[in-house]
Amino acid sequence: MKKVLFSFIVVFLVFCFVFYLCSFYHVSLFGCSIFQVRSGSMAPTLDIHQFILVQRQDEYYEGDIITYQVDDYYVTHRIVQIQDHDIITRGDANNKNDEPFSKEQVVGKVIYRFVVMDFVNYLLVQPFTWVLLVGAILLWLGFSSHQKNEKE
Secondary structure (H helix, E strand, O other): OHHHHHHHHHHHHHHHHHHHHHHHHOOEEOOEEEEEOOOOOOOOOOOOOOEEEEEOOOOOOOOOEEEEEEOOEEEEEEEEEEEOOEEEEEOOOOOOOOOOEEHHHEEEEEEEEEOHHHHHHHHHOOHHHHHHHHHHHHHHHHHHHHHHHHHO
C-alpha cells in the first residue's frame, strides 16, 4: 500500500512538473498549448498564475479570449474588434483597447481553464513545499533501505 501511494505521489509530481514546463516553454501538441496567466488584466475571468489551454482556430470572433504574441512575450485578452487582417483586444480589467495586431500573431483561442492546477501551482511556487517534499522522499528512501537491511 505504501509503495502504491508513493508511486502515485511521484507520478503526480512528475505530471505537475511536466505541465509547468510545457506552460513555461509554450510547447504545442496537436495544435494546443498551455500558458500561465501572468497579469491581472483579465480578472475576474482569468486569475493570475492560472493555467489555460489555448488551441489554434480557423476563425476568431469578437468576444473570444485569445493568446497572441508580441515580440518575445504572450498576451491573453478578449477580442473587441476585427478589422480585415487586424485584431483589437482588451483585457477584461482594462479600460483601454490594445494596439491592433495582425491575425498571424494569434497563437489560439482559450478553450479551457485549469482550476485544479491553480492550487497545485500555488503549492509548487512555495519553497517550503519543496523542502517538505524532498524531506519526505529522503525519509521514505531512508526508511525503505533500513527495512531492507533488517530483513536481510
